[in-house]
Amino acid sequence: MKKIRSIISGLVLTLVAATAHAQTEIVFYHYQTGAPGKTLRAILDDFQKINPDVVVKDIYKHSEQITGEVQAALAARRPVDVTSVIGKNIVFFAGATPAVALNDPKNGDTRWLDAYLPNFLDAGRIEGKIYAIPHSYGTPQLYYNKDIFRKAGLDADKVPRTWDEVIAAATQIKQKTGMAGVAHLHASMGDYGTMVMVTNAGATYLNKAGTKAEFDTPQGVAVLQMWQDMAKSGIMPVANDQQWGAAFQAGQMGMYITSSAALRGFVASAQGKFDLGVAQYPLWKEQPRRVNNSGAAIMLHAPAGPRREASLKLLRHLSRQDVSNHWSRETGYMPLIRNPQADPAMAKYIAEFPLVRPSIAQMAETLPTATWPAEGTLEAQVHIKNMLDELWAAKRPASAIVPETVRKVNEALSVNLKK
Amino acid sequence: MTATATPLGTAAPLPLRGRQWPLAPFLYLAPMIVLLAVFTYWPLLHTIYLSFVQWNMNPDQPMRWVGAANYSGIFNSPLFDAAFRNTLIYIVASIPLKVLLPIPIAIFVWTLATRGQVYRALLFLPTLFSFTVVAVVFLWLLNPIGGHFVQVARLLGGQWPNVLTDPDLAIWTILLISTWKVIGFNTLLYVAGLASINRDYVEAMRLDGASDWSLVRHLLWPLLTPTTLFVLISTVIFAIQQVFTPIDIMTEGGPQNGTTNLFYMVYQYAFRTFNVGFGAAGTVIIFAFLLAITLIKMRTLDRHVQYQQ
Numbered sequence: 001m002k003k004i005r006s007i008i009s010g011l012v013l014t015l016v017a018a019t020a021h022a023q024t025e026i027v028f029y030h031y032q033t034g035a036p037g038k039t040l041r042a043i044l045d046d047f048q049k050i051n052p053d054v055v056v057k058d059i060y061k062h063s064e065q066i067t068g069e070v071q072a073a074l075a076a077r078r079p080v081d082v083t084s085v086i087g088k089n090i091v092f093f094a095g096a097t098p099a100v101a102l103n104d105p106k107n108g109d110t111r112w113l114d115a116y117l118p119n120f121l122d123a124g125r126i127e128g129k130i131y132a133i134p135h136s137y138g139t140p141q142l143y144y145n146k147d148i149f150r151k152a153g154l155d156a157d158k159v160p161r162t163w164d165e166v167i168a169a170a171t172q173i174k175q176k177t178g179m180a181g182v183a184h185l186h187a188s189m190g191d192y193g194t195m196v197m198v199t200n201a202g203a204t205y206l207n208k209a210g211t212k213a214e215f216d217t218p219q220g221v222a223v224l225q226m227w228q229d230m231a232k233s234g235i236m237p238v239a240n241d242q243q244w245g246a247a248f249q250a251g252q253m254g255m256y257i258t259s260s261a262a263l264r265g266f267v268a269s270a271q272g273k274f275d276l277g278v279a280q281y282p283l284w285k286e287q288p289r290r291v292n293n294s295g296a297a298i299m300l301h302a303p304a305g306p307r308r309e310a311s312l313k314l315l316r317h318l319s320r321q322d323v324s325n326h327w328s329r330e331t332g333y334m335p336l337i338r339n340p341q342a343d344p345a346m347a348k349y350i351a352e353f354p355l356v357r358p359s360i361a362q363m364a365e366t367l368p369t370a371t372w373p374a375e376g377t378l379e380a381q382v383h384i385k386n387m388l389d390e391l392w393a394a395k396r397p398a399s400a401i402v403p404e405t406v407r408k409v410n411e412a413l414s415v416n417l418k419k
Numbered sequence: 420m421t422a423t424a425t426p427l428g429t430a431a432p433l434p435l436r437g438r439q440w441p442l443a444p445f446l447y448l449a450p451m452i453v454l455l456a457v458f459t460y461w462p463l464l465h466t467i468y469l470s471f472v473q474w475n476m477n478p479d480q481p482m483r484w485v486g487a488a489n490y491s492g493i494f495n496s497p498l499f500d501a502a503f504r505n506t507l508i509y510i511v512a513s514i515p516l517k518v519l520l521p522i523p524i525a526i527f528v529w530t531l532a533t534r535g536q537v538y539r540a541l542l543f544l545p546t547l548f549s550f551t552v553v554a555v556v557f558l559w560l561l562n563p564i565g566g567h568f569v570q571v572a573r574l575l576g577g578q579w580p581n582v583l584t585d586p587d588l589a590i591w592t593i594l595l596i597s598t599w600k601v602i603g604f605n606t607l608l609y610v611a612g613l614a615s616i617n618r619d620y621v622e623a624m625r626l627d628g629a630s631d632w633s634l635v636r637h638l639l640w641p642l643l644t645p646t647t648l649f650v651l652i653s654t655v656i657f658a659i660q661q662v663f664t665p666i667d668i669m670t671e672g673g674p675q676n677g678t679t680n681l682f683y684m685v686y687q688y689a690f691r692t693f694n695v696g697f698g699a700a701g702t703v704i705i706f707a708f709l710l711a712i713t714l715i716k717m718r719t720l721d722r723h724v725q726y727q728q
Contacts, residue, residue: 068690075476092693096475180564189671237563238584240669242555247564378692379497382676389674392584408497 024310025055026081026302029070031063032136032331035264039330047317054310063296064188071097074301081302081311084135086295087123087369088191091210092377093299094124094131100300100308101129102315107308112316115324115337123368124297132297133315135327137334138259139362140185140196140291142166142282143266146275148254152176159279163226166255166282170235173254181235182255183244184227187294189381190388195292195370197223201284205292206370211416213380216406223284224391225398232394257281259294260359264332267355280358289365295333325349334359334366379412463706469699476695489700493688496697501676502684506659508590509680510712513658516598517605518651524602525609526639539610542603550600550664557596558583558669586677589670593678597661605650612646613639644724652716656709681705 032040037060044056061069067089073080074097085093093099102124103110113121116134124132146156152173160166170181186193194215195205203220206213215224230236239247241258248256249269263278270276281291300315302308317323321337325346328335340360341347350356372380387405391398445452470489472482493499524542528535545553560567563581572579582588616639624634659682666672672679672687681701689698 065690068693071476071693075478077478092475096477096480096693098477098479238581239563240558240583242558242668243562243564243566246559246562250565252565372692375694378687378694382498382672385671385673386675389584389586393674412497 023053023055024306025057025079026307026310026314027079028056028058028082028314029061029066029073029080030058030084031061031066031296032084033060036136036331036333039327043318043323043327044314046323047314050317051310051313054313056314066296067093074098079307081300081307082314083299083301084296085132085299087293087297088371090124090132090297090299091126091371091373094126097299098301098303099131100302101131102133102300103130107312112319115319115321117336117338117363117366119364119366119368120293120336123293123371124299132299133319134293134336135298135318135333136261136295136331137297137336137366138261138294139334139359139366140257140281140294141260141358141362142255142257142279143248143262144255144277144279145248145251145253145270146277147251148173148177148179148274149277152254156275156277159277160255161279161283163223163282163284167226167230167235170230170254171233174233174235177254180237180247180253182230183236183239183248183253183257184230185241185244185256185258186388187241190385191381192292192294192369194224194384194388196281197227199290199292199367200281200287202287202290206372209416210371210373211413213406213409213413216403219284219287221398221402224387224402227388228391228394228398231392238392260334261295261332263355263359276355278355278358280361289362290367291362291365292369293334293366294369332356334363373413373416375415376412380409383408383412466699466702469695470703471696473696475693485696489696490704493697493700493704496684498672498676498679498684498687502679502681505590505676505678506680506682506708509594509662510655510658512591512594513598513654514651516594517601517654517658518647520598521602521606521609521650522640522643522647525606525613526635528606529610529613535610539607542606544603545600546604548600550661551668553596553600554665554668557665561592583669584674586673586675589674589677593662593665593669596665601654601657601661605654608650609643609646612643616642648716648720648724651720652713655712655716659705681708 028044030037030040041058044058048054048056063086066084067086070080070083070085070093083093100107103113113130113133120134120137121130123134124130142160144159149156149169152169153176154169154172160169166182173179173181184193184197198205198215198220201219201223203217203223204214231238244253244256245258245262247253249266251270251274266276281289283289298315298318300308300311302311318327319337321340321343322345324337325335325340325343327333328340329346329349335346340363341350350360383405387401390396390401469482471484471486473485473489474480474482528538528542531538561583563569563579563584566579569579580588582592620638621634624638629637659680662678662680663682663686666678666680666683667686670678672683682705685698685701685705688694688701
C-alpha cells in the first residue's frame, strides 16, 4: 500500500512539475529579414525572457507573399497566431480569417491600445472594432542628394517644401547637370504612390469601405497632371521603384520620394559617396500635409485559450514605448507610440541622427492607408496601374485619363455594393 | 505433335498462376501511381471543383457553388484579352527563339567535338542562374537612369530606348531575357540528340560529296526530329511559366497590360487578391488551352518524326 501511495505521489509531482514548466508556443508570421529580422528576433527573445512560459516561433515570408502564405496556413489549419499584414489587406483579412478584435473586453484590459496614436490605429479600425495594431509603418518623405543640389547651383541647406519648389529644383538639376531631377515611388500596382499623391493634394483616394474611388476631383486631376508633366519634361525618367531607388543610391538622381523605411539603406549607400538630405513630404498648394502610412500592421488570429493569452501578452509587449522605440531606431520604421521623445533613449537617438526627424514630424499628419475589399480589387488596381502608364506616356492629359480610370475602378468595385 | 512457336520479336505472355491477378507490376508502379494521384490528379480535380465555387481559403467559411460564374468573370475581366493575346505571343515567338535557334548553335557546338565543351558550358551557364537574380540584374542593366545599356548607347552616340515602359517593346524584352536564360538548356538537349547520331552516316555522306547544307537537311534534321518534338512541346508548355518571374519583378504585367499572360493573371487573382474561384477557373482554362495545343502538335507533327536511324 505504501509503495502504491509513493508511486501515485511521484506521478502527481511529475505532473505538477511538467505543468509548471509547460510552455505555450505561438506562431508569428512576418516579412522582416536581414537586420530588421534580427532586431525582431531579439525583441522576441527579450519577451521570452520576461515570459518564460511562452515560446514565439517566428516564420519569415517575403512581403509580397506573406498574405497568401498566411491564407494558405490558415486553410491548411496550421497554427497562425500573430501575423504582419500589409495595410491594404486588413479589411479583407478581418472578414476572411478568424481575426480577433483587440479591443473586445473579452480579451482583458484593453488600455494598452491607448499607447498608440489614434490615427495609427485607424487602418485597423472596422466598425468600432480594432483588428490591427501598427508595427512596420513607413511614411513617404523626400530624400535628396546635397552634392547634386550644389552642382546644380541650388542651396543644399534650403530644402524644397512644396511641390512647386520640388519641380523648380528638379528642373534646375536637369538643366544644369543633365541628371534626373526627381521621382515619386509608385509601389505595387501603382496603388500606394497614387494614393499618397492624391490624398496629399486634398482628394479622397478610396472611400472608407474601399468600394469607391473618388480622386477624379480637381485636386486629384491637378496633382496627377503634375506627375505626367514630370515625366513629359524629362525631369523624372519613367522607370520603376527598383530602378529609381538604384539610381538615387548610385548618386545619379537629385531627389527621390519614397518610404521612410528606405532611410537605413540610403544612409548606408550614401556613405562616402554623397551627402544625403531628408525632408518632409512636399506640400500641395495651400493644403495641409496628409500622407498615408505604408507597411504592415499586426493582427491576432490565435484561438481562445492559452495561445490567445500568450499572443496578447506579446502584443502588449510590442506596444511598450521602449520596445516600440527600439524597433523604430533599429529599423528606420516610424515611431508608433505617442510622444516618442519622452523616452530618453529615443530623444538621444533623434538628437544624434537628425535624418529621422521628418518621419517623426509626420506622425501626426499620417492617415491610414486605403484598404481594398477582396472582390474587384485586382481589376481596379490594374486600371490604376494602366492609368499611371498612360499618364507617363503623355498622349492624353490627366483630365481625360483620370475620370475614365475612376469610372473603370468603380465599375470593378461595384460588385461589392451589390451584396 | 504440332509444335507452336512464338514468332521472333514478340514476347510470350507471362503465365498466370491459376486465376490470380498479377500483383508485382502494380506494386512496382504503386509509388509513382500514388505520387501522381496525390500530387497531380487530385489537385487537378480539386482545382476543377474550386473553379465552380466562391471561397476565400478560409476553412471556417463555406464554399458557395456559383456554377460557371467564375469562368464568365474571367472571360469578362479587363485582364483576360491582353493576357490571352500575350500568351499567344509568348508561345508563338518562343518557337523560333527557343526551339529553332538552338539547333544551329547545337550543330556548331557538336561539330567542335571536345573543343565545344567551353561553348557548351558558357551557353548552359545562364540556365543555372536564379530567374529572380536574372530579372534584378536586367533591371539594373536596362535602368533608364545610368543603366549599362544606356551608357554604352551614349558612348556610341546613340540613345537606348526605355524598353520596359514602352508597351510595344516590353514584351519582346521579357521574351529575349527568357530566351537568353533557357537557350543553353535547349541547346544541350539538341547536342544530346546529335550525340546519338552515328557519325558513320556523316562520313558516308561526306564521301558522297554532300555539302554542309545537305548534311543538315537530309541527315541531321530528320534524325533530330524526336528531340525537336520534345523541345517544342516542353517549350510551349513552359513558355508562359518561364516569363513569370521577369514579369513579376520587372513589369508587374505592364505597361498597360503589355507583358501579362494567363499564368501571371491566375497568380494575381489567386494570391494577390485571394479570388480562389477566378484563380482556379483561370488555371483550368490554361490547362485546357495547353492540352489542346499539345494534342494538335502530337497529331500533326508526330507523323513527321523520325524515331529510327
